[in-house]
Amino acid sequence: MDDGLPQRRVAVVTGAARGIGAALSRELAARGLRVALLGREVDALRAVAAGLPWDARCFGADVTDRAAMADTADRVAREMGPASVVVANAGIAATGPFADADPDLWERVVDVNLLGSAGTARVFLPHLARTRGYFLQIASTASFGSAPMMSAYCASKAGVESFAQALRAEVAPQGIGVGIAYLHWTRTEMTRDIDEHPVLVALRSSQPRFAARVHPPEEVARQLRRGIARRATSIHCPPWLRLLQPLRPLFPPLVAHVSRRHLKLLDDAELARTSGVLGAGGAADWGARPG
Numbered sequence: 001m002d003d004g005l006p007q008r009r010v011a012v013v014t015g016a017a018r019g020i021g022a023a024l025s026r027e028l029a030a031r032g033l034r035v036a037l038l039g040r041e042v043d044a045l046r047a048v049a050a051g052l053p054w055d056a057r058c059f060g061a062d063v064t065d066r067a068a069m070a071d072t073a074d075r076v077a078r079e080m081g082p083a084s085v086v087v088a089n090a091g092i093a094a095t096g097p098f099a100d101a102d103p104d105l106w107e108r109v110v111d112v113n114l115l116g117s118a119g120t121a122r123v124f125l126p127h128l129a130r131t132r133g134y135f136l137q138i139a140s141t142a143s144f145g146s147a148p149m150m151s152a153y154c155a156s157k158a159g160v161e162s163f164a165q166a167l168r169a170e171v172a173p174q175g176i177g178v179g180i181a182y183l184h185w186t187r188t189e190m191t192r193d194i195d196e197h198p199v200l201v202a203l204r205s206s207q208p209r210f211a212a213r214v215h216p217p218e219e220v221a222r223q224l225r226r227g228i229a230r231r232a233t234s235i236h237c238p239p240w241l242r243l244l245q246p247l248r249p250l251f252p253p254l255v256a257h258v259s260r261r262h263l264k265l266l267d268d269a270e271l272a273r274t275s276g277v278l279g280a281g282g283a284a285d286w287g288a289r290p291g
Helices: 019-030 042-050 066-079 103-131 151-174 198-205 217-230 239-263 268-274 279-287
Strands: 010-014 034-039 057-060 083-088 134-140 177-183 234-237
Touching: 010 019, 010 103, 019 034, 019 042, 019 083, 019 217, 034 042, 042 057, 057 066, 066 103, 083 103, 083 217, 103 134, 103 151, 103 279, 134 151, 134 217, 151 177, 177 217, 217 234, 234 239
Parallel strands: 010 034, 010 083, 034 057, 083 134, 134 177, 177 234
Antiparallel strands: none
């Protein structure tokens, strides 16, 4: 099916071992792209690649390791050709009060989500300049109204949005497109405890039913693929999020007001027990740190 995607060209997806990254890799491969899957969990990457219909290859790399990412970009070019699509999807999240958070974990969330995205763009921009390609930054509605107990994640997602907006203007003269994907609740390993985790439950309980719906990664991946085909400057998953963009100035005070009420209801012992990194991908990244 030709839906605007560059057939048999190369697409790079970071954080492709599971969740949205894996689902998007399958979507792109099904439309004829050759996918380079990047991540730290090589065995999981290989399992995803084994189910793809075209020549997919796996590259184990930490997106925050500049030398490793530069080497990976060179390997992709040698083994597959220059990338036409690059998706900065790798990300982790952690919950808990900022004052009690492990400073190393807090900084790691920012490093992976923000600096890792910038590092991904840096090493693959020469590819995209050659192919007049497209860079997609995965962001979040966490950048709309920052939620308490998730300060590192919200700060990093607001940061990647600003980074991508600045990058867009810089690289437009080279024919490179830059898009930002705004994702809402998606059922991935990161949100596997969404119905039990006190912070996630509190966040969703303050939203109307349609906004609290949790979307399967396959649905989100289809919407991302359509946006990539259009070289969209923004992709909203679900699409109704687009209607909220003009209302964004209202969200920080609204979130603060609602949060004060919910924070009073959180049990301190339960909150302490559930604080820390979220999901298998985040746990794998955090567990692989030196020392």
